[in-house]
Amino acid sequence: MSVKTIKNILKNHKLRITDCRIDVMNQFLNSKSALSQSDLEGEFDQYDRVTLYRTLNSFLESGIIHKIPNNQGTATYGLCHDTCEPHNHHHNHIHFKCNNCGQIECFDDREVPMVSIPTGYQIESVNLIVDGTCANCA
Template identity: 40%
Template sequence: MTHAKTTYQFEDLLDKHQLKKTAPRLRVLSMMYSKNTATSQPDLESVMHDIDRVTLYRILNVFEEKGIIHKVFDLNGTANYAICHSNCGAHKHHDEHVHFNCTNCKNVYCLNELTLPALNLPGGFKAEGFTLYASGLCSKCSKKAN
């Protein structure tokens, strides 16, 4: 995929969510889509030196509110962000999948391909979403350990 086509797709995504197409928003989307792991705000700050901390915080916040990204916590309790599926919307996330925390490299992976069991709650309870965490060695770290 060419850079121009990627930028065009990110602009469409921002249009879909009624967000202005700013250079910082497009850069954050590009960075997040290029990773196969969730990423934290400090990690983004370390590679996006021209976007200040407050602007980055606001971008992540509005992306989460609009259903573009979702928040997942790592083993240290640090918030990480990952791209949502297309069926997420404003204030309504549908990212009920396993989040895998690697105990070696500390990366957080969204395992979207795993089917989760039905959640049978007691009477009167109504789930609006849930998160399932697993921890251990990711495929890269597991290969290195062998």
């Protein structure tokens, strides 16, 4: 993906273009798996934690990435596909965590099955993480 394309993505999301945003965006586009803040810290020592944190937050708020909750208490982020708008994320796809390499992937074309909850409750989001062995490790 060219820098020009990345700049366009940022522009389309009304984000100011900074080196850090370009680099982080590029990293997401090139990565098959979801990324955490510490993955990015390991990749870019030219940016401090706060800068990376703010970059992730601005991507999150503008619908470029989504947060993938996991039970380890560390947040991982996956790239959003066309359908997301600021404050209107649609993520009902399944996430997969590999128990061998630890990578988390978005299965964008696999929807979370309908869940049934008692009357009187309203679902806001459903998160499903399936774990096992990824295709790379199998």
